[in-house]
Structures are given as structure tokens and as C-alpha cells.
Amino acid sequence: MNQHDLDVLDEIQRRVLWLATRIVDAANHDRDTGDGVKVGGHQASSASLVTAMTALWIAHLDAADRVAVKPHASPVFHAIQYLLGNLDRSYLTRLRARGGLQSYPSRTKDPDEVDFSTGSVGLGAAAPLFAAATRRYVDAHFGPRPRSRFIALIGDAELDEGNIWEAVADPATTGLGDVMWLVDFNRQSLDRVVPGVRINQWRGQFEAAGWHVVEVKYGRRLAAAYARPGGDALRDWIDAMPNEQYQSLFGLAGPALRKQFLDGAPEAVAAFIADIPDDELGPLVTDLGGHDLAALLDAYAQCDAVTDRPSVVFAYTVKGWGLPIAGNPRNHSALLTTEQVDALRAAHGLTAQTEWDRLDPATAAGIRAGERREALSRVPRERALGVAVPETTRVRANKPISTQEVFGRVLVDLARDPQVGRYLVTTAPDVATSTNLAGFINKTGVFAPTAQRSWNEDRMLRWTESPAGQHIELGISEMNLFLLLGQLGLAWDLSGQPLLPVGTVYDPFVLRGLDAFLYGTYSGSRFVVAGTPSGITLAPEGGAHQSTITASVGLELPGVTFVEPAYAVTLDWLLCDALGQIAAGSPPPATAAPTEDGAYYFRLSTRPLDQAPFEAARARLGDAVLRRQVVAGAYRLVDAHQAYPHLADAPVVQLAASGAVLPEVLTAAAELAEEGIAAHVVDITSLDRLYRAWQRTLRQGVRTATVPSVPGALRSAFDDRAPVVTVHDAASHAMAWLGSALGVPAVPLGVDEFGQSGSVAELYELHDLLPGSIVNAALAALTLRR
Ligand SMILES: Cc1ncc(C[n+]2csc(CCOP(=O)(O)OP(=O)(O)O)c2C)c(N)n1
Numbered sequence: 047m048n049q050h051d052l053d054v055l056d057e058i059q060r061r062v063l064w065l066a067t068r069i070v071d072a073a074n075h076d077r078d079t080g081d082g083v084k085v086g087g088h089q090a091s092s093a094s095l096v097t098a099m100t101a102l103w104i105a106h107l108d109a110a111d112r113v114a115v116k117p118h119a120s121p122v123f124h125a126i127q128y129l130l131g132n133l134d135r136s137y138l139t140r141l142r143a144r145g146g147l148q149s150y151p152s153r154t155k156d157p158d159e160v161d162f163s164t165g166s167v168g169l170g171a172a173a174p175l176f177a178a179a180t181r182r183y184v185d186a187h188f189g190p191r192p193r194s195r196f197i198a199l200i201g202d203a204e205l206d207e208g209n210i211w212e213a214v215a216d217p218a219t220t221g222l223g224d225v226m227w228l229v230d231f232n233r234q235s236l237d238r239v240v241p242g243v244r245i246n247q248w249r250g251q252f253e254a255a256g257w258h259v260v261e262v263k264y265g266r267r268l269a270a271a272y273a274r275p276g277g278d279a280l281r282d283w284i285d286a287m288p289n290e291q292y293q294s295l296f297g298l299a300g301p302a303l304r305k306q307f308l309d310g311a312p313e314a315v316a317a318f319i320a321d322i323p324d325d326e327l328g329p330l331v332t333d334l335g336g337h338d339l340a341a342l343l344d345a346y347a348q349c350d351a352v353t354d355r356p357s358v359v360f361a362y363t364v365k366g367w368g369l370p371i372a373g374n375p376r377n378h379s380a381l382l383t384t385e386q387v388d389a390l391r392a393a394h395g396l397t398a399q400t401e402w403d404r405l406d407p408a409t410a411a412g413i414r415a416g417e418r419r420e421a422l423s424r425v426p427r428e429r430a431l432g433v434a435v436p437e438t439t440r441v442r443a444n445k446p447i448s449t450q451e452v453f454g455r456v457l458v459d460l461a462r463d464p465q466v467g468r469y470l471v472t473t474a475p476d477v478a479t480s481t482n483l484a485g486f487i488n489k490t491g492v493f494a495p496t497a498q499r500s501w502n503e504d505r506m507l508r509w510t511e512s513p514a515g516q517h518i519e520l521g522i523s524e525m526n527l528f529l530l531l532g533q534l535g536l537a538w539d540l541s542g543q544p545l546l547p548v549g550t551v552y553d554p555f556v557l558r559g560l561d562a563f564l565y566g567t568y569s570g571s572r573f574v575v576a577g578t579p580s581g582i583t584l585a586p587e588g589g590a591h592q593s594t595i596t597a598s599v600g601l602e603l604p605g606v607t608f609v610e611p612a613y614a615v616t617l618d619w620l621l622c623d624a625l626g627q628i629a630a631g632s633p634p635p636a637t638a639a640p641t642e643d644g645a646y647y648f649r650l651s652t653r654p655l656d657q658a659p660f661e662a663a664r665a666r667l668g669d670a671v672l673r674r675q676v677v678a679g680a681y682r683l684v685d686a687h688q689a690y691p692h693l694a695d696a697p698v699v700q701l702a703a704s705g706a707v708l709p710e711v712l713t714a715a716a717e718l719a720e721e722g723i724a725a726h727v728v729d730i731t732s733l734d735r736l737y738r739a740w741q742r743t744l745r746q747g748v749r750t751a752t753v754p755s756v757p758g759a760l761r762s763a764f765d766d767r768a769p770v771v772t773v774h775d776a777a778s779h780a781m782a783w784l785g786s787a788l789g790v791p792a793v794p795l796g797v798d799e800f801g802q803s804g805s806v807a808e809l810y811e812l813h814d815l816l817p818g819s820i821v822n823a824a825l826a827a828l829t830l831r832r
């Protein structure tokens with residue numbers, strides 16, 4: 047790039063700096079929210095990345111490239127999109143306003159095209175790595191797409207997050223030559239100047255993981271000074287200087303700066319800088335490469351040239367670059383005063399009339415922006431898969447069987463489906479076999495970028511690794527599981543190929559990956575995850591492996607439909623339905639109504655259940671009606687009036703339960719009948735869908751000031767007069783709302799303590815889940831009736 051082009055880029059980056067700063071300023075000073083809550087925004091963190099981002103968008107990226115932007119640099123992203131003509135001017139004064147620019151880049155809520163949501167530091171950094179792993183999979187199975195570079199712009203303190211290193215270390219992310227991370231190495235986090243000099247440690251960690259590391263440390267002025275005789279001493283001194291000392295220089299000028307800079311320095315350094323005037327010394331020693339356009343473009347080119355492994359660029363930057371708060375250790379959330387903004391506006395040659403203008407299209411900068419807009423424009427992508435997932439598979443269960451086993455069998459059956467099979471992709475964090483994915487793996491193989499020789503012949507499990515494999519095996523990192531699932535579910539957008547992603551994880555460890563789970567669904571991703579085995583029904587495994595709060599978590603997660611089937615056919619129907627919904631490609635939950643489905647969370651068990659009670663209900667209701675109810679969230683497994691006609695005038699109670707505890711509930715219903723009480727048994731297949739149905743009618747009532755009705759999904763399964771006992775191998779709280787929804791007394795039974803080892807019966811006894819306790823709870827519920 048010649049000097050003229052660099053000058054044009056420089057002009058553009060100055061306007062980007064101004065706009066990014068002013069966008070935050072306007073949010074805080076031009077708008078009265080009337081609520082006294084600080085609006086906030088990050089001018090210093092934004093300024094830090096202005097050069098690197100200008101260089102990327104104005105001189106490096108192609109339309110196919112995908113970029114994650116550090117959360118606190120969202121104003122820079124929007125400023126660039128505005129200058130490219132991709133964002134309406136009205137948004138510039140609406141950062142952090144409702145319907146305006148989101149505080150942190152959001153795929154689903156921002157008006158311009160954000161590739162990766164960011165916000166929870168660390169996750170946005172890792173997401174492009176998994177998007178690249180997804181692309182590698184897509185290319186191997188469906189033919190190569192136009193090349194994309196997957197880029198993450200990350201804060202240096204983000205490297206403290208463990209998930210970064212879990213992602214870097216996983217074999218599933220090795221060798222991804224299209225990945226570039228750019229670390230905004232401003233040596234400051236939120237609270238402080240990052241202690242010491244950590245670059246060597248980080249470099250070593252990346253290199254050990256097989257990454258290509260580039261440092262962009264010095265700007266041209268410093269590089270020229272180093273090249274002069276004696277310059278080595280200056281370089282050595284700056285390289286060795288702790289971050290705290292270096293950072294303190296930004297607040298100083300004149301002799302004070304010289305004194306601080308030389309504190310502890312060898313004599314040769316003092317001699318070398320002796321003839322540099324005071325007013326030039328500060329700009330010289332703080333001339334860092336992360337603000338040198340040519341140096342950055344050169345680093346990007348170096349990364350392009352390395353195609354067999356991911357690259358990371360450490361760009362040394364100044365937090366608050368070009369602003370009066372530059373380098374100040376307290377600048378993370380600092381806002382420029384109105385006077386400082388006025389001075390900055392004038393320094394940028396702008397006025398109150400011209401401050402929001404785009405680049406003049408008649409100038410070289412304006413022409414460049416227009417060219418880049420063209421070069422970066424993208425074609426719309428198709429969300430739907432265009433294949434029909436069957437409503438049911440051929441999986442049959444004649445003997446007692448667990449939901450975990452059925453799950454594996456349904457997947458094997460779907461893998462054989464000529465339409466659907468090739469789009470299924472499974473993944474697990476080293477628990478594929480113990481969560482029953484072995485059948486699927488035997489059928490489809492394990493994915494590896496190149497075919498691997500198999501050293502073991504195992505008749506039960508054929509672990510064949512090749513580019514045709516459809517299972518992506520991960521190391522034990524639940525964060526990586528959810529990050530990968532999130533990106534597989536966005537493959538339609540980021541890789542031009544919709545997929546049907548299915549992950550498995552031990553249910554308690556869903557919590558271990560929870561933030562990444564949220565990250566994926568907040569990003570609008572759709573996938574299936576099975577938490578299995580779950581609950582204290584995993585009896586001998588003990589408290590460390592028994593999940594209790596996951597049902598509540600599943601219920602409450604937005605953009606996730608929580609399902610907990612008990613019987614083989616219900617699971618088959620629900621899983622086919624979930625995959626069918628994903629294949630149909632309805633809009634992501636975050637943009638659609640909050641009641642729409644997004645991802646699906648199946649909570650499963652290893653307890654074999656007798657299928658006869660279900661078959662009885664099936665005979666009674668018929669498949670068409672039953673399937674509709676199962677998918678809607680609940681059906682009456684036992685109808686007391688039909689099962690016990692002699693109890694027509696008896697008191698009625700209803701026992702509602704999900705999953706593994708249903709045998710105890712059925713026994714309790716039979717015992718109650720012996721005591722002259724008619725007990726319906728309701729199998730809740732999706733507590734989440736019931737809750738949403740209830741909320742829908744409630745909110746409708748609240749908004750229109752009308753009496754809310756009991757929603758259909760509840761009405762078809764429940765009696766709205768009989769008291770209810772809820773029984774769940776999960777925290778009792780998750781189902782406790784049912785009484786309110788039905789307007790009847792409710793007694794919730796569940797597991798509200800840490801688990802422990804034992805037999806199923808022993809543990810059920812401890813938590814009042816045995817039939818006797820359920821009977822007593824039913825009697826209590828009846829006495830609570832008014
Ligand atoms: C998971 C998570 N923890 C904490 C925060 C709050 N937080 C936001 S920025 C930040 C410091 C980031 O420092 P760095 O990554 O160096 O960014 P920069 O210096 O560029 O602002 C912290 C702690 C967050 N956003 N996400």
C-alpha cells in the first residue's frame with residue numbers, strides 16, 4: 047500500500063475515532079432517559095481498536111470474511127458501518143437506546159450486520175474459532191464454500207478467561223488456517239494496568255498449541271529510533287519495562303515524563319534520548335504498532351500467508367488513543383467532558399453542523415468508502431434446510447427402556463433417512479459413548495479433516511475418523527460443546543449450509559457450559575442438546591453427578607425449549623419435531639416472539655421404564671391427539687375416571703410428573719384408588735411449553751385487562767378443579783407454579799438438596815419421591831382445597 051493510500055486510511059480512521067467517541071458522548075450527554083441510571087459506553091476501549099478495525103474493513107476484509115468485535119468496541123464497528131453507508135444516521139445518537147445500537151455487538155438486535163454477538167468476554171473471541179471448525183466440517187461434507195477468514199478482535203484481559211484456552215487447546219480447533227485473532231494489547235483491563243509483562247507467557251501458550259504468533263509492537267517512529275546507533279538500548283529498556291511504569295507515562299509530559307521513563311534505566315538510555323526534545327519524547331516512546339496502519343496490514347498479510355494453523359496478532363495499542371484520557375489507568379469507563387468533546391471536534395476539523403457527516407464522496411476517502419461498501423456487500427443466506435424430517439422414526443420399544451437409550455436409537459434411525467441423515471452432526475465433550483451416541487458413531491464415523499488410521503478393532507464401537515464422519519469429538523470442555531453447538535446452529539449464515547446439530551453432555555455439567563449455552567441462543571442459534579443422565583435417578587453416581595437445578599435452568603432459558611420425556615414414543619415424537627423445526631428454519635427466537643422455539647434441551651435418564659402405561663394411554667387417546675398433546679407439553683397418562691369408573695364420585699387429585707419418576711407416580715395413583723381417591727396422572731413432556739402457554743394467556747390478560755383463561759395445553763391434560771401434586775427428579779421449584787396456573791392447591795415434591803450415592807429407591811425415599819410419600823402429598827393437597 048502506497049503512502050497516498052495510507053493517508054486515505056488515516057483520514058478515515060480519524061473520522062472513525064471521532065464518530066465512535068461522539069456516539070458514546072451523545073448517548074450520555076445529548077439524551078435524557080429520565081431514569082437517573084448512567085448510560086455509559088467505552089470511549090477508551092473503542093479508541094484502542096480504531097486503527098486495527100479501519101485497516102480491516104477499509105483495506106483487508108472480503109465479503110465472505112466474518113468478524114467478532116470485542117464488546118467495548120461496538121461504537122467503532124457502527125461508525126465504520128455508517129461510513130460505509132450500511133447504517134442510517136439516526137442510529138448514531140441511539141447507542142444503548144431501545145431499538146437503537148446495542149451496547150455490545152448483537153447478531154439479533156443490531157440494525158447492521160453483526161457476524162458474532164459479543165459481551166461476555168472470552169466467548170466472542172472463541173466463537174469464530176468454532177465457526178471456522180464448522181466451516182471445515184461443511185466444506186468436507188458439502189463441498190468447499192468461497193473462502194472466509196474468521197477473525198476475532200479481542201481485549202487483552204479477555205485472555206484471562208479460561209474458555210479461551212479451552213478453545214485453543216481442543217484438537218477440534220487445530221490447524222484452522224483461516225482464523226486470525228487480533229489481541230488489542232493495551233495492557234489495561236477494567237480495574238487496572240495488567241501487572242508485569244505477560245506477552246511471553248501468552249506467546250508461549252499460543253505457540254505450544256500450534257498457533258502462528260505475530261507481534262505488532264512498535265510504530266514507525268520508534269522503529270526508526272531503534273535503527274539509530276545506540277537504539278538497541280532504548281528498545282531493550284522499553285521491552286523490559288513493566289506495564290505499570292510504561293502506562294504511567296501517558297499521564298505525563300515534559301521533564302516529568304523523562305524522569306519517570308528513565309527511572310531504573312541504564313545510563314545508555316538516558317544518553318540516547320538526551321537530545322530528543324521534551325515535547326517529542328512522549329509521542330516517541332508511546333508510538334505503538336497497533337496504531338500504525340502499514341504495520342497492521344503487514345501483520346494481516348503474514349497471517350494470510352500461514353494457512354495450516356490459526357494466527358494471533360498481538361497489536362500493541364493505547365487505550366484511549368487520540369483522546370485526552372489516553373493510557374490513564376482509570377479510563378475504562380471514563381467519558382470525555384463536553385468541553386473535551388468540543389475540543390476534539392474542532393481538532394478533527396468538524397463543526398456542530400458537520401459532525402455527523404459521512405465522508406465527502408468527492409474526496410479520495412469518500413470514494414474509498416464507496417468502493418469498500420461494494421466489495422463487502424453480501425448475498426442473503428437461506429436459513430431453512432428444505433428437507434422434511436419425519437414425524438416419527440421406526441424405533442420400537444417392547445421392553446423397559448431408558449430415554450437415553452431411545453435418544454441414541456432415534457438418532458441412528460434418522461441417520462439412515464436418505465433426506466435427513468447427511469445433515470445431522472453430533473458432538474460431545476468426551477461423553478459420546480456414555481450418552482449413547484455410539485450407535486450413531488458406528489453408522490456415520492467421527493469427523494477428522496484427514497483420514498486417520500485406526501489402531502484398535504472394537505466390535506462394539508467403530509471409531510473411524512475421516513472427513514466423512516458426522517460426529518465431532520471434543521475434549522472435556524462443556525464450554526467448547528456449547529460454543530461449537532452455537533456455531534453449528536449458525537452454519538446456515540456463517541457457512542451457507544444449514545445443519546441439524548445435536549450435542550450430548552452429562553446433565554449436571556450443562557451448568558459448566560451455561561454461559562456458552564446462553565451465548566449460542568442469544569446469537570439466535572438453533573440446535574438440540576441432550577443433558578443425560580440426569581437427576582438423583584443416576585443413583586449410585588452420587589451428588590457430584592446428580593443434577594437438580596437443571597430443569598429450572600432449562601425452563602428459564604430464553605430461546606431454549608426444555609423437554610423431559612419419559613417414554614420412548616414421546617421422546618421420538620419430540621426429537622423429530624425439534625429437528626423438524628430446526629430444518630424448517632423459522633426465525634431465531636431473539637427476533638421472533640419470545641414464545642418461539644430456539645434450541646432444544648432434552649433432559650434424559652438411564653432408568654429403564656416399562657412402556658405399558660404409555661401404550662395404554664396411546665390406545666385411549668389415539669396417535670393423532672396424543673402426539674399433539676405430547677408436543678404441546680402434557681397429556682393424561684392415566685385418566686382416573688376411565689381407569690377407576692367406580693370412583694366416579696370420589697375426591698379427585700392429579701399427580702403431575704416428568705421423566706424418570708413416573709413409575710412411582712403410577713404406583714401412587716393405584717394406591718390412592720385403593721383408598722377411594724381418584725388420581726389422574728399427567729406426564730409433563732415439556733414443562734417449558736406449558737409454562738409459556740400459561741404466560742401467553744396471562745400476559746394477554748394483563749395487557750388487555752381481561753380474565754386470563756387456562757391455556758389449551760394445560761386444559762387438555764389437567765382438571766382445573768382438582769388439587770395437584772407435582773413430582774420431579776429435579777428441584778421442586780421448577781413445577782411449583784402449576785397450582786397457580788390451574789387455580790388449585792399444589793404440593794411440589796422434588797430434590798432440593800445435594801445428592802448422594804445410593805439405590806434409586808433409597809434416594810427417592812430420602813427426597814419423598816416414593817409412592818407412599820406421593821400418596822401422603824396427595825392427601826395433603828386435598829386438605830388444602832378451600
Ligand atoms: C465474562 C465477563 N466478565 C466481566 C465482564 C466485565 N468487563 C467488561 S470489559 C472488562 C475488562 C476488559 O479488558 P480488556 O479485555 O483488556 O478490554 P479493553 O482494555 O480493550 O477494554 C471487564 C472485566 C464482562 N463483560 N464479561
Ligand SMILES: [Mg+2]
Nearest residue numbers: 202203234235
Ligand atoms: Mg485491555
